[in-house]
Amino acid sequence: MIGHLQTNKINKALRIFDTIDSVDSLRIAKQLVKKLKQTKNPLFVLLEINTSGDKTKFGFDPNNDQDLLEAIALDKIIVGGLMTIGPASQEKESTSKAFARLRKIKENINRQVVRNKKLTVLSMGMSNDYELGIYEGSTMVRLGTALFGPR
Template sequence: MRSGRKNENIDIIAVTKTVDVDIINESINLGINNIGENKVQEIQKKYDNINDDVNWHMIGHLQSNKVKYIIDKVNLIHSLDRLSLAKEINKRAKAKDIVKDVLIQVNISEEKSKFGLKKEEVVPFIEKILEMENIRVKGLMTMAPHVENPEEIRYVFRDLRNLGYKIENRNYENIEMKYLSMGMSNDYEVAIEEGSNMVRLGTALFGKRIY
């Protein structure tokens, strides 16, 4: 790998939006063990028909009123981006007697079309959710603008990595910067060079899809 990092240190999340269940199961048989969905209804539709030995990731924008449908299904929620959602996740996790792992979504590029907190909002946000006993923050997630040359968006990944260092150095109890979920099919190499250890790949694995 160009970054010089070992493959086993990087988790590949197979983005299975619009992908048929049979193809997903075939991918799992070939070694994929993390699958990501953008929509709650897709998880609900596929969950019972997918091989058990797989980790589910909620990678899309999550509406608070749909948390209850996936709280005990997904291993990691990548898109925590507001206090009302944190409260709902905490409430639903508590009701199920589980602790839910989450990533905080950060809109580094501040694109209006993307969800996520601004960089300067992340630390105050974390301090508000420190007392929520049924949420465990495991890192950060971002989505970079789609460009032809990934070098143009290298700063997005670098800024998220530096934010992770900043949070780590504050030594918050029960807050861990274990994962940087950044990089997709068109820019994952640059993301990995800048510290990503969780990439979300759809087109690179399943080919181009028409949504």
Template sequence: MSLIERISQVEQQVSEACRRSGRNRDEVNVVAVTKYVSAAKAAAVLDQGIQHIGENRWQTAEEKWRALGERGVWHFIGHLQTNKVKDVIGKFQYIHSLDRLSLANELEKKAAALNIRVSAFMQVNISGEATKHGLQPEQAADFLREIERFKHLNVIGLMTMAPFESSPEDTRPVFRGLRQLRDELNARAFTPEPMTELSMGMSNDFEVAIEEGATWVRLGSILVGKEED
């Protein structure tokens, strides 16, 4: 399947998931995950009108960002080491993996030096899997209290990764849990403005995520394909 065909198919799936759940199509943003493809393939994605590019490691993103950084909106979607903050700050408009105080401190410090605000998603391990990063749900409120003083860090929503399931329907409780946690935190007004965003759903389960309220879905193979495609 060509890139154009994949984009068209994904668009149809996103639109149908929105229709099933009574949502407007413009509530859902698609991030093209390009971590496994070259700068040329990432450029082809941008050429087709996809605006948002997702990468999970600076080592593999650097070449693409230096070639294409002016063209897209860049999302850092992987686990971010504190010593890599200096590389991604000011280049990636969104950080999807804020999961500990040491990282928040470093983001705040580097953002203050650049006089910018960083839009971040607090990563929460809803599924409880030991192999996944993220705060435990019961830690989320205390974490938001801890970083309330940071003026250059704007927590706009929550992010989670669901287990890979042969039946995507089995991921629904994870996505529903993230939405419910966001709503509970908003009701307690832990952030200056309500958190509106939910980054959840990947190639295998994004339709279920959209039905449960995702505002950002992170799509790699189903959208971008592989290097040889």
């Protein structure tokens, strides 16, 4: 699943999806863990970081490592990496900065966590900016529009 997850939709999301690629707050991560305690299987997730600072976007604060580290340490979720969406402006320079920031956050977090909690996935770049994402180290791009056309 990708996109903002509302707390009242967590149960439904857990029935439908095997992964959630947009856990955008510590509160949502903790709610997922609370619901997952009823199951045996952990859930693979990506933490969404608002690297553009866009007030209309969801995501962890890129300046708050503590919330990220706390989410990574939670039981029942496997935090595989980080994701971000480029700025709405779609200017190459600001998009590159946002993607570079995510890479640096990942590197910083990986210096602080134990080996089995290292982040491996960087999800950044969509149909209109995936080249910039790849250049900055993306391991996962989202190409829906490029593959299937506009909605």
